[in-house]
Amino acid sequence: MNLCNLEALVPQYVRQFEAYIPSPPDDELQQMFGCSRLIRMNNNENPLGPPPAAAAFLQSFDPALVSRYPSGDCRPLRARLADYLGVTPSQVILGNGANEVIAFVIKAFCQQGDNIVTADRTFAVYEWIARFSGVDARLAPLNDFGFDEEGLLARVDSRTKLVFICNPNNPTGTWWSRDRLIRFMERLGPNHIVVLDEAYAEFMDQPDYPDGISLLSRFPNLIIFRTFSKMYALAGLRIGYLVGTEQVTDIVRKTAIVYSVNTLAQSAALAALGDQTFITATRSLVQEGQQMLAAQCAELKLPILTSDCNFAMIKLPFSDTLAYRLLMQQGYMVRTMTGFRFPGWIRVSIAGREAMQGFCTALSRLVHSRTDQSPLAKVYGVF
Ligand SMILES: Cc1ncc(COP(=O)(O)O)c(C=O)c1O
Incomplete structure (x- = not known):
């Protein structure tokens, strides 16, 4: 049986709307970007896990x-x-x-x-x-x-x-x-x-x-x-x-x-609900992560918006979608912000200490690869 004119059944405002496409599962992403492990820093999750x-x-x-x-x-x-x-x-x-x-x-x-x-x-x-x-x-x-x-x-x-x-x-x-x-x-x-x-x-x-x-x-x-x-x-x-x-x-x-x-x-x-010890531990982890990110961005001369929240926004001197791909290849998933009306920005969720250190290194390599001849620059070219 053929479906009738399906479009005619759909309200105009639904027809006009574009569906949101969530990110694929980790194993698919790892395969796509060739990274052996993936640290998600795109959804503002708490790395300590549940209380x-x-x-x-x-x-x-x-x-x-x-x-x-x-x-x-x-x-x-x-x-x-x-x-x-x-x-x-x-x-x-x-x-x-x-x-x-x-x-x-x-x-x-x-x-x-x-x-x-x-x-x-x-x-x-x-x-x-x-x-x-x-x-x-x-x-x-x-x-x-x-x-x-x-x-x-x-x-x-x-x-x-x-x-x-x-x-x-x-x-x-x-x-x-x-x-x-x-x-x-x-x-x-x-x-x-x-x-x-x-x-x-x-x-x-x-x-x-x-x-x-x-x-x-x-x-x-x-x-x-x-x-x-x-x-x-x-x-x-x-x-x-x-x-x-x-x-x-x-x-x-x-x-x-x-x-x-x-x-x-x-x-x-x-x-x-109400586990104050857990809340305090999370807050101090977030504070430490925010400080690490702010210090790294200061060194790289990147504008950053920090706060008490478990995320920060960083302005890059190149495309955020390109940065996303290159960070993914290093195993770090951030949120590109062009689709959210902030072209050239990424949003980074605060992760655990080790992951934050790794991310700061990855960000630094990414930024430096634009200008110098580090191995990354050779692989990616100048962007
Ligand atoms: C400001 C804000 N409101 C609401 C939500 C939705 O939260 P939930 O996971 O409970 O659906 C989010 C999730 O990112 C958020 O950032």
Whole structure:
């Protein structure tokens, strides 16, 4: 049987959208680039692996349990999170990664003709989900690598349902202070929802970094996103959540997919939550890695954006896609930033000490190979 005119079934905004292509598995990449081992520094993962209690749970997990469905609304974990965050369980909604939670919120508030407002160079999934849902994404240029209050406000109109603020911003690491956030909320007013994406909140060690949840009573139009993928090193289990007022979560719950968070993810997150020793160890590893990168970039005269987050952006004097290929050949995978509107930049996730040392050496060889006659330059030519 022939399929009918398939295109005719597809909404215009889906037809126009280009699918995201994730990177192939490590073994394929190693074969493609001829490297014997691969260190992934492209997804801001925590190299320490999960906190000990989560690792112990995973090791002792009884496989027989996977024949049963998980708690459909993550009840035990929501109770624990509520206690930890000082909110009620019904103020928390979990999803299959914070990515899924973004979709819940856009589906709950937006219809065709509506828009969301965010920055042009931030976590791209807000824009992508809006666009393939037929919702306009209005993008305010970053100002000095940070979210620009004026630019965002200028793009808000009566059809703006959601304003997404990534705090700290992935990929630039910049962030709004508590005062700045409050000023923005007051200027915006109560007629739009502000989503504060705090995926990297647990890395932040600055006294005036705002905890969005503490502002909920003052600004009930706030929604806060968090994830277990970054600090808690559970990216492979896919679990993230949002916190809002009960009025708001009662609405978002309508578009939240039940049973989408699996049994392992729920219990591992329960075990991991609030492990301060682990958080402190991760923060010091990140700080050390950031310092190593900054020192290496200073030596190579490369501009770098560092922060408390577990990633940094580096500006190269040549193409980022070329740098990607050449670093891959040396076994280091970084994120090229041209597709994220930062041509010539790479984003590097902080890895363990040995990997950071290796990466710094690889970066140095790469930069020097442009000008001198090192063996690498002979292999790659001048680029
Ligand atoms: C700012 C930001 N928000 C959300 C996410 C999505 O996280 P998750 O792995 O929970 O889907 C990421 C992941 O990179 C992120 O950087």
